[in-house]
Amino acid sequence: MDQALFYENAGISRETYDFCKEVLAQIEDRFKEIDAVSEVNQLKVMEAFRKAKVSEYHFDRSTGYGYNDNGRDTLEKVYSYVFNTEDALVRPQIASGTHAISTALFAVLRPGDEMLSIAGKPYDTLDEVIGIRECSGSLKEFGVTYAQADLTADGKFDLDAIGKKINEKTKLIHIQRSRGYDIRPSLSVDEIARAIKYVKSVKKDVIVFVDNCYGEFADVTEPTDHGADLMAGSLIKNPGGGLAESGGYIVGRHDLIELCGYRLIAPGIGREVGANMGVLRSFYQGLFLSPSVVASSMKCALFAAAVYEKLGYKVSPASDEKRNDIIQVISFGNPEDMLKFSRGIQSSSPVDSYVVPEADDMPGYDSKVVMAAGTFVSGSSIELSCDGPLRAPYLIFMQGGLTWQHCKYAIMKTVQEMKN
Numbered sequence: 001m002d003q004a005l006f007y008e009n010a011g012i013s014r015e016t017y018d019f020c021k022e023v024l025a026q027i028e029d030r031f032k033e034i035d036a037v038s039e040v041n042q043l044k045v046m047e048a049f050r051k052a053k054v055s056e057y058h059f060d061r062s063t064g065y066g067y068n069d070n071g072r073d074t075l076e077k078v079y080s081y082v083f084n085t086e087d088a089l090v091r092p093q094i095a096s097g098t099h100a101i102s103t104a105l106f107a108v109l110r111p112g113d114e115m116l117s118i119a120g121k122p123y124d125t126l127d128e129v130i131g132i133r134e135c136s137g138s139l140k141e142f143g144v145t146y147a148q149a150d151l152t153a154d155g156k157f158d159l160d161a162i163g164k165k166i167n168e169k170t171k172l173i174h175i176q177r178s179r180g181y182d183i184r185p186s187l188s189v190d191e192i193a194r195a196i197k198y199v200k201s202v203k204k205d206v207i208v209f210v211d212n213c214y215g216e217f218a219d220v221t222e223p224t225d226h227g228a229d230l231m232a233g234s235l236i237k238n239p240g241g242g243l244a245e246s247g248g249y250i251v252g253r254h255d256l257i258e259l260c261g262y263r264l265i266a267p268g269i270g271r272e273v274g275a276n277m278g279v280l281r282s283f284y285q286g287l288f289l290s291p292s293v294v295a296s297s298m299k300c301a302l303f304a305a306a307v308y309e310k311l312g313y314k315v316s317p318a319s320d321e322k323r324n325d326i327i328q329v330i331s332f333g334n335p336e337d338m339l340k341f342s343r344g345i346q347s348s349s350p351v352d353s354y355v356v357p358e359a360d361d362m363p364g365y366d367s368k369v370v371m372a373a374g375t376f377v378s379g380s381s382i383e384l385s386c387d388g389p390l391r392a393p394y395l396i397f398m399q400g401g402l403t404w405q406h407c408k409y410a411i412m413k414t415v416q417e418m419k420n
């Protein structure tokens with residue numbers, strides 16, 4: 001088979017094809033590592049399904065209050081097995097990752113408590129939740145104070161600084177695993193494990209919360225395997241496997257998950273209520289597919305890193321660095337290349353391939369932003385997508401990719417755009 005011929009018909013020149021083939025040959029071993037991690041996570045998921053005795057009737061729709069929703073409760077068992085926690089809350093009523101995190105923070109923090117973020121400033125959308133940016137209804141307004149220990153210049157936990165900031169008011173430690181849309185590197189589970197051990201040695205009963213967005217199944221263990229008390233994420237990212245159309249999860253200690261149920265629904269009623277409205281099949285099946293989908297996304301990120309390194313751009317993580325999430329940053333240094341890359345991603349998308357991304361103003365940003373996403377689920381970032389602010393150093397944040405085959409084509413398409 002002359003594969004290049006099929007790519008030629010899809011708009012990829014032989015020159016681009018050969019160049020990408022050469023790059024791929026150099027990262028074959030890293031692909032094997034990604035596959036090995038994915039296999040371990042698939043086993044973990046399979047074992048959870050088996051242990052929870054998942055059956056077809058668990059996919060049934062519930063309506064109204066959703067009392068005695070066996071499918072919902074069993075899915076939460078599956079999540080607690082996968083993440084090795086006492087309990088889990090997995091709901092379509094959790095509207096986003098930010099909602100999951102906010103629910104967890106408001107569930108456990110009380111007036112007079114302090115929350116300490118030890119991986120620098122948390123994800124932007126939490127500014128208003130915490131009260132870093134003034135907002136009515138913030139934790140700050142409810143008398144919860146905030147402290148922060150920044151990462152060191154090389155992106156590691158600064159244990160000395162953390163130790164100094166833990167005081168009698170410190171109730172919760174916040175750790176963000178993924179870089180999100182920051183230039184700092186993502187944190188490995190090993191580093192997080194060491195930090196958890198340290199903060200617990202300073203203050204035994206402190207609650208460790210981990211924002212696990214983009215991190216699920218990137219490694220063979222999760223922060224909850226190493227003592228994190230509470231952890232949250234979005235189902236339109238990794239654990240939804242591309243099938244979940246909305247939703248979020250919180251996993252952790254039983255008493256804390258109960259509080260999260262009280263916060264999400266209502267004190268006293270809690271998690272007994274919440275109809276599934278027919279989403280459960282997609283939540284189960286999405287979780288089942290997730291280890292494989294995450295592997296595709298990680299291959300996509302690695303392939304993009306290797307290709308753009310070779311083309312002379314700065315990338316993070318580099319192609320030979322350990323990967324702790326599905327995000328790839330490419331530094332283009334000029335707006336034209338950034339736009340060309342985005343157009344390559346958009347034009348190779350299954351949805352809205354004919355749309356041409358342009359930089360535009362966005363609420364909350366002080367410069368124009370370019371985005372490319374042709375996704376089945378609106379805003380889903382486990383599907384291949386990219387965005388970045390149009391200002392120096394012209395960074396693109398790329399993430400997701402449901403299948404490696406699609407990712408490979410998409411990255412080749414971006415290279416083709418650059419050459420045209």
Ligand SMILES: *Cc1c(COP(=O)(O)O)cnc(C)c1O
Nearest residue numbers: 096097098123178180213214234
């Ligand atoms: C995406 C993300 C969030 C917020 O999730 P939304 O679903 O966009 O609200 C929080 N933290 C990190 C690290 C993320 O990547």
